[in-house]
Amino acid sequence: MVTTARYGTWSSPIRAADTVTGVVGFAEVAYDDGMLYWVEMRPSEAGRQVLVRRTLDGRSEDLTPEPISVRTRVHEYGGGAFAVGLGNLVFSDFEDQRLYAIRDGEIVAVTPEPPRPGAVRFADARFVNESTVVCVRETHPEEGEAVNEIVLVDLSDGAQTVIATGRDFYASPRASPDGRLAWLEWDHPNMPWDGTELMVAPISSGTLGRPQLVAGGVEESVFQPEWASDDTLVFSSDRSGWWNLYRWDRETKSAVYPMKADFGHPLWVFGRTAFGFLSDGRIIAGFWREGTHHLVLIAGDGSTTNLPDEYTSHERLITDGASRAWFIGSGPTVPTALVEIDVDARSRSIVRSNPMPVDISYCSEARPISFPTGDGEIAHGIYYPPRNPEFEGPEGELPPLIVEVHGGPTSQVFPRLALSFLYWTTRGFAVVDVNYRGSTGYGREYRNRLREAWGIVDVEDCLAAARYLAQAGEVDGERMVITGGSAGGYTTLASLAFGDVFSAGASYYGVADLGLLAEHTHKFESRYLDGLVGTDPAVMRDRSPLYSADQIDVPVILFQGLEDKVVPPEQAEAIAAALDEKGVPYAHITYEGEDHGFRDAKNIIHSLESELGFYGRVFGFVPAGDIPHIALVGG
Numbered sequence: 001m002v003t004t005a006r007y008g009t010w011s012s013p014i015r016a017a018d019t020v021t022g023v024v025g026f027a028e029v030a031y032d033d034g035m036l037y038w039v040e041m042r043p044s045e046a047g048r049q050v051l052v053r054r055t056l057d058g059r060s061e062d063l064t065p066e067p068i069s070v071r072t073r074v075h076e077y078g079g080g081a082f083a084v085g086l087g088n089l090v091f092s093d094f095e096d097q098r099l100y101a102i103r104d105g106e107i108v109a110v111t112p113e114p115p116r117p118g119a120v121r122f123a124d125a126r127f128v129n130e131s132t133v134v135c136v137r138e139t140h141p142e143e144g145e146a147v148n149e150i151v152l153v154d155l156s157d158g159a160q161t162v163i164a165t166g167r168d169f170y171a172s173p174r175a176s177p178d179g180r181l182a183w184l185e186w187d188h189p190n191m192p193w194d195g196t197e198l199m200v201a202p203i204s205s206g207t208l209g210r211p212q213l214v215a216g217g218v219e220e221s222v223f224q225p226e227w228a229s230d231d232t233l234v235f236s237s238d239r240s241g242w243w244n245l246y247r248w249d250r251e252t253k254s255a256v257y258p259m260k261a262d263f264g265h266p267l268w269v270f271g272r273t274a275f276g277f278l279s280d281g282r283i284i285a286g287f288w289r290e291g292t293h294h295l296v297l298i299a300g301d302g303s304t305t306n307l308p309d310e311y312t313s314h315e316r317l318i319t320d321g322a323s324r325a326w327f328i329g330s331g332p333t334v335p336t337a338l339v340e341i342d343v344d345a346r347s348r349s350i351v352r353s354n355p356m357p358v359d360i361s362y363c364s365e366a367r368p369i370s371f372p373t374g375d376g377e378i379a380h381g382i383y384y385p386p387r388n389p390e391f392e393g394p395e396g397e398l399p400p401l402i403v404e405v406h407g408g409p410t411s412q413v414f415p416r417l418a419l420s421f422l423y424w425t426t427r428g429f430a431v432v433d434v435n436y437r438g439s440t441g442y443g444r445e446y447r448n449r450l451r452e453a454w455g456i457v458d459v460e461d462c463l464a465a466a467r468y469l470a471q472a473g474e475v476d477g478e479r480m481v482i483t484g485g486s487a488g489g490y491t492t493l494a495s496l497a498f499g500d501v502f503s504a505g506a507s508y509y510g511v512a513d514l515g516l517l518a519e520h521t522h523k524f525e526s527r528y529l530d531g532l533v534g535t536d537p538a539v540m541r542d543r544s545p546l547y548s549a550d551q552i553d554v555p556v557i558l559f560q561g562l563e564d565k566v567v568p569p570e571q572a573e574a575i576a577a578a579l580d581e582k583g584v585p586y587a588h589i590t591y592e593g594e595d596h597g598f599r600d601a602k603n604i605i606h607s608l609e610s611e612l613g614f615y616g617r618v619f620g621f622v623p624a625g626d627i628p629h630i631a632l633v634g635g
Contacts (some may be wrong), residue, residue, distance in 0.1 A: 002389070002391065002392050003122060003390060003391050003392075004391070004392055004394055005391055005392075005393070005394075005428075006171075006393065006394060006397065006428070006621055007393045007397060007398070007399040007400060007428035007429065007476075008252040008399070008400055008427055008428045008615065008616070008619060008621055008623065008626065009428065009621050009622065009623060010388050010390070010391040010426065010428040011387075011390070011391075011624040011625070012388065012423065012426035012427045012625075013357070013358050013362060013426065013543075013622065014274055014358060014362070014422045014423050015616065015625070016423060016424050016604075016606075016608040016609045017605050018045040018357045018419065018423075019262070019419040019420050019423055019604065019605075019608065020044065020601040020604050021355075021445075021601070022044075022354070022355045023043065023355065023419065024037060024040040024041060024042050024043075024315070024352075024354065025040065025041035025043075026039070026040065026041075026044075026315075026328040026336065026338055027039040027040070027041055027049060027071075027079075027081075028079065028081060028082065028271055028316060028351075029316040029318050029326055029338065029341070030082070030083070030084045030316055030318060031084075031239065031319070031320050031326065031418060032084035032085055032086075032087070032089075033084075033086075033087050033354070034056050034397075035053055035056060036053070036054040036326060036340075036351065037053050037054075037063075037082070037084055037089070038051075038053065038338055038352070039051055039052070039070050039071075039081065039082065040052055040352075041599060043599060043600060043601035043604055044601050045066070046593070046599065046600045046601075047068045047069075047309055047573065047598075047599020047600050048066065048067070048071075049069045049070045049071045049081070049094070050063075050064055050070065051063045051070045051082055051091060051406070052063050052084075052352075054351060056422070056605075057353075058147045058291070058305045059330050060352065061103040063089075063102060063228060064091070064107070064252070068093050068095075068096070068100075068107070068325075069093065069094040069095070069160070070082055070091045070092065070093065070094070071092065071093075071094040072092040072094075072097065072121055072122060072123040072270075073094070073097060073118060073121050074121045074122070074123035074124075074136055074137075074138040074148075075123075075138070075169075075268050075269075075270070075522075075523075075524040076271065076522045076524060076525075076566055076596070077268050077269045077524070077566075078211065078269055078270070078491075078566055079123065079124070079269025079270035079271045079272065080123040080124035080125065080135075080136075080269070080270030081123065081568050082125075082269035083125035083126055083127060083133060083135075084127075085126065085127030085204045086127050086129070086130045086438065087130075087193070088101070088127060088130060088155070089101065089102045090110060090125055090133055090155065092122050092123065092201050095117065095186045096113065096114065096117045096118065096366045097114065097117070097118045097120065097121040097122070098110070098111045098112075098113065098114065098120075098122075099111045099122050099125075099133075099153060099158075101137075101155055109158075110153065110155050110158050111153065111158045111160070112158050116140075116142075117142045118140065119139065119141075120137065120138075120139050120140070120152070121137070121138040121140075122135050122136070122137055122138075123135060123136045123138070123270045124136045124171060124172060124173065124270040124271060126173060126174060126175060126188075128152065128175045128203075131154060131155050132151065132152055132153065132154055132155065132321075133152070133153050133335035134151070134152050134153075134173045134175055134181065135150070135151060135153060135154065136148060136149070136150060136151075136170050136171060136173065136270070137151045137160065137162075138151070139242075139440060140301075144360075145170075145523050145526075146522075146523045147165075148168065148169050148170050148171065149162050149163070149164060149165040149168070150163055150164035150165075150170050150173050150183055151163065152206055157198065157555060161206045162187075163181075163203070163206070163207070163208040163338060164183065164185070164199075164208060164211075167177060167185040167186065168186065168187040168188050168428060168523075169187070169188055169192070169524070169537050170183060170184065170185050171183070171184040171185075171196075171270060172184045172224065172225055172270075172350060172386055174225055174226060174227060174458050175203065175227075176227040176231055176526075177227070177231065178231050178234075179202055179204060180200055180201065180202055180203065180225065180227075181196065181200070181201055181202075181203045181208065181223070182199070182200045182214070182225040182233055182235075183198075183199055184196045184197065184198055184199075184216075184222060184223075184225065185197050187313055188526070188527040189292075189528075189530035189531060190218060190528075190531075191410065191525075191528055191604055192221060192223075192267035192369055192533065193195070193210065193264070193266040193267065193410055193447065194218070194219075194221060194531060195216065195217055195218040195219050195221055195446040196216050196220075196221055196222045196223075196267075197213055197215075197216040197217060197222070197230070198213070198215045198216045198222040198225055198235055198499060199211040199212065199213060199214065200212050200214050200233065205493045208372055212247050213234075213255070213382050214233065214420070215235065215237050215239070215246065215248070215253060216237065220237060220238060220239045220424015221237070221238045221243070221264075221444075222235055222236065222237045223236040223237070223243055223264040223265070223267060223272075223274065224236055224264065224272070224273055224274055224459040225233065226275070226276075226277070226381075228247075228277055229277065229321075230281070230283075230345060231385050231504050232247050232249045232250075232550035233247070233248040234246070234247050234248075234256065234275070234277075234283070235248070235379070235424065236263045236274055236275070236338065237266040238262075238264070238367045238444045240255075240259055241260075241443050241444045241445055241505055242259070242261060242262055242263075242266060242409060242443045242444065243262040243263050243264030243274070244256070244257070244258055244259065244261075244263055244491070245257055245263050245275060245283070245285060245298075247547065250561075253533070254607065256298060256623075257285070257296070257298050257302070258303060259568070260289075260443065261287040261288060261289040261294075262287060262288040262289075262440065262441055262442075262443065263275065263285055263286070263287045265440065266408070266410045266411060266440050268408070268410075268411070272315070273316055273317050274286050274287070274317065275317065275422055276317055276318050276319035276325055277319060277321060278297075278319055278321065278322060278323055278343065278627045279321065279322045279323060280299075280300055281299070281300030282297060282298065282299055282300060282343075283297075283298040283536075284296075284297050284298075284307075284317065284319060284325050284343065285298060285317075285459065286317055286327070288412075288440070288441035288442075289441075290368070290442075291368050291380055291382070291412075291414055291435060291442070292312045292368070292414060292415065292575060293311070293312055293314055293414065293441075294306065294308070295306075295307040295308075295309070295314055297343055297426070297615070304531050307341070307343070309329070309331075309348065310328065310331045310332075310333060310334055311327075311329035311330060311331040311332070311334070311339070312331050312332060312414045312415045312416060313327075313328075313329065313330040313414050313416065314327040314329055315327060315328040315330070323342050323343050323344035323345070324340060324341065324516075325340070325341050325607070326338065326339065326340050326341075326351065327341075328449065330414070330416045330417070331415070331416060331417065331476070332363075332365070332366040332415040332416055332417055333360060333363060333417060334356075334417060335354040335355060335417055336353075336355055336416075336417075337350050337351070337352065337353035337354065337355050338350070338351040338352040338353070339351065344479070345561065350412070353385035357419065357422075358422070358426070361389045361434045362386045362387065362388060362389065362422065362426050362565065363387065363422065363441065364384040364385055364386065364413035364421065364422070364425040364431075365384075365385070365387070366383070366384055366416070367382070367383045367384075367385075367415075368380065368381075368383075368415065369381050369382070369383050369432070369465075369469075371464055371465055371468035372464065372468070373437070373457075373460050373461045373464040374456075374457060374460035374461075374464070375457075377437065377449075379434070379435065379436055379437055379461040379464060379465070380434075380439070381432050381433055381435055381465050382413060382414065382415050382432070382433040382435075382436040382522065383430070383431075383432045383433075383469065383474070384401045384421050384424075384425050384431040384432070384433070384610060385399070385430050386425050386427075386428045386429055386430050387425055387426065388425075388426045388427075388428065388622070391428065392505075393428060397476070398401075398473070399428055399429060399430045399475055399476060400428075400429055400430070400475065400476055400478040400480065400481070400615070400616050400619060401429070401430045401431070401432065401470070401474075401475035401479070401480040401481070402429050402430070402432075402467060402475070402480075402481055402482075402483060402615075403432055403434060403462050403464060403466050403480065403481070403483070403495075403502070404421075404431055404432065404434065404483060404484065404488075404492045405434055405458070405484030405487075405489075405492055405495075406433070406434070406435075406439070406484065406487075407480065407484065407485050407486035407487045407488045407490070408438075408448065408486075408487050408488075409439075409454060409458060409487040409488075409490075409532070410437075410439075410440060410450070410504075411436065411439065411440060411487075412435055412439045412440045412441045413433040413434070413435055413439075416439075420608065421433075422610060423612075425622065427612070427624070429615075430469070430475045431443060432465050432466070432469060434461060434462050434465050436450075436457065436460075436462060436491075437449035437450060437453075437456040437459035437461055438450025438457065438458060440452070445516040448556065450532060451531055451532070452531070452532065452533060452534050453532075454490075454529075454532035454533050454543065455491075455494045455498070455514075455533065455543035456543075458491045458494075459491060459495050459498055459499060459501075461492050462482060462491060462495050462499075462633075463495060463501045466480045466482075466501050466502070467501065474492055478503070479503055479619055480501060480502050480506060481502055481503055481504045481506070481615060481618065482495050482496070482502045482505045482506075482507065483506035483507070483508070483611070484507070484508065484510065484598065485507075485508035485509055485510070485597065486508070486509055486510065486511070486566065486567055486597070487510075487511065488508070488510070489507035489508050489509055489511060489567070490510050490511035490512075490545070492505045492506065492507045492510055492627075493505065493507050493510055493511075493512055493545035493552075493556075493575060494543070494545050495546070496552045496554060496556065497545040497546075497548040497551045497552050498551070499551065502554060503554055503619070504554050504555045504556065504557075504614070504615065504618040505554070505555075505557075506556075506557045506611050507556065507557070507558050507559070507572070508557070508560075508598075508607070509559065509560050509564055509566075509567045509571075509572070509596060509597075510558070510567065510571070510572070510575075510589045511567055511571055511572050511574035512544065512545050512546040512571045512572070512578075513544045513546040513547075513571060513574055513575075514529060514533060514540040514543055514544045515528065515537060515540045515541060515544065516538070516570065516571065516574070517571070519569075520568055521566060521568075522565055522566060525566070545575065546574050546575055546578055549575060549578035549579060549581075549582060549608050550578075550582055552579065552582070552584055553584065553595075554584070554618075555584070555585040555586060555614070555617070555632060556575075556579055556584065556585075556586045556587075556616055557586065557587045557588075557610065557611065557614045557630070558572045558575065558576055558586065558587065558589065559572075559589050559590075559591075559598075559607045559610075559611075560572040560588070560589070560590050561590070561591050561593075561594025561595050561596065561598065561603075562590050562591065562592055562593070562594065562596075563592075563593060563594060563595040564594070564596045565595060566595075567596060567597040568592065572588060573588075575634060576633075579633075579634070580633060582634055583634050584634060585632040585633065585634045586632060586633055586634065587610070587614065587631065587632050587633065588633070589606075589607065589608075589610060589629055591603045591607075608630070609627050609628055610628055610630055612627055613627045613628050613629060613630040614630045614632075617630055617632065
């Protein structure tokens with residue numbers, strides 16, 4: 001029997017707890033000496049990141065016991081928290097940020113204790129030989145800006161030798177078998193997707209020779225340099241307007257597989273990959289085209305073979321150098337998993353998968369959409385209509401819409417089976433995930449649409465997505481809300497302050513005051529606003545929702561981690577005070593111990609249930625289940 005009930009009130013088999021119970025986040029993957037390694041972020045362990053190894057006989061084992069969390073804070077976003085090579089392993093521990101090694105089953109500190117916890121941080125390491133790694137080091141003095149450098153670390157005594165310094169940022173140090181080092185470097189105000197420089201220099205006895213610029217500049221972004229077995233250097237560059245693969249043979253650069261697609265990602269975290277080497281000169285690569293990720297096999301003669309599958313994202317792509325590759329796969333009908341493929345055997349297997357909590361009949365069918373927006377342009381998104389085989393809406397009623405805004409803002413979304421989305425769609429909500437202008441995966445020109453236009457084009461596109469779906473008769477135009485985290489929280493607040501489409505908004509650790517963000521955020525993003533907004537304080541003020549809070553006239557709920565160093569808690573406190581002064585109904589919920597992005601299961605559950613309870617109050621219905629009552633200040 002199918003029950004008729006108001007959209008939003010449907011009983012769902014997906015509880016908030018199901019979005020985290022038994023679920024892990026896959027962060028990094030590596031292969032060495034016949035064994036596979038990866039990092040799992042476990043909400044059930046308060047977000048601890050655990051290093052896992054699959055042994056030669058197929059068993060998986062945890063290598064890092066509690067309370068160790070394998071996570072680096074270089075650039076605050078981290079990545080590249082461990083390295084394996086030549087049978088050895090090193091990792092960073094989140095608590096003190098020191099490098100540790102695992103020797104004969106024992107965890108041993110490599111680098112000395114810093115003067116303050118987290119004052120010296122390491123990331124993106126690679127083994128040069130059995131006793132030395134090259135990596136990025138970030139040093140935080142008591143006063144002033146952090147210093148980023150490339151160093152060699154002697155694993156026997158922790159001694160560190162600086163081999164590259166003087167630039168604001170470094171990434172991807174990669175040593176070749178014939179004694180050269182490649183790396184990326186760039187300066188403020190650029191972000192790595194704006195412009196980086198790919199450098200190569202001979203390295204001998206801990207000394208770097210004269211560097212040579214291979215590619216890049218202030219208007220060319222280079223991503224993932226890797227040495228091939230023939231000592232040529234392969235990398236991704238967006239010099240054509242798209243991140244494409246190139247090969248450098250010490251004299252010339254040549255395109256490997258030119259096409260209007262992105263073989264690359266924004267370098268928010270270290271260690272992201274888009275390609276890897278197989279035997280016989282072959283490359284397996286992933287590329288973004290029209291909002292979806294695809295795999296391709298590129299032979300040594302340049303011929304290609306597509307490798308279709310059900311995944312729409314293939315993250316952290318690595319290989320064994322022969323025929324096997326691994327990636328973190330996500331798709332619209334399958335849970336996120338660590339996947340192994342063998343291109344010669346034409347086989348695929350799941351190494352580790354998140355659970356599938358419900359039958360596929362409960363899963364919303366993700367549908368890519370494109371819609372008209374400001375300046376006569378087109379923006380993109382993924383639409384998830386409500387779906388629950390046990391329920392239908394009343395005749396003539398349309399579902400409420402949740403507009404989801406990704407962070408970054410230089411990031412992207414794609415069709416995927418997100419448990420948090422299932423939480424909404426099985427209750428009768430529609431969701432649209434917006435790839436507003438400025439998102440990645442659509443080439444550099446689309447990415448650059450956000451330059452000096454943050455708070456304008458992203459807001460236009462979120463408003464346009466909602467109007468488009470309402471005009472198409474998909475959703476109720478009188479019941480539309482907006483939510484997002486970090487930069488998505490900023491766009492949420494800005495859409496409420498500068499638009500009149502939404503009935504409410506939910507901001508997760510969102511930016512309210514751009515000037516305050518520029519003053520107090522960390523080094524990596526301290527000049528990000530130069531490109532997104534400009535340097536004029538008056539423009540920053542005009543674009544800040546805080547100073548237009550008097551234009552917000554709908555309820556708002558704010559979620560904030562109290563240990564957030566990227567968007568500090570005073571941002572949420574400031575907008576809460578402004579809403580309180582105006583008398584706008586709001587709730588301000590904080591979480592002890594959480595930093596930027598919630599990781600602890602109990603906080604993820606509480607925030608999701610609170611958001612549902614909030615929407616129930618806004619739209620005047622009682623959600624199914626034991627949902628907390630949300631007390632609104634001024635409401």
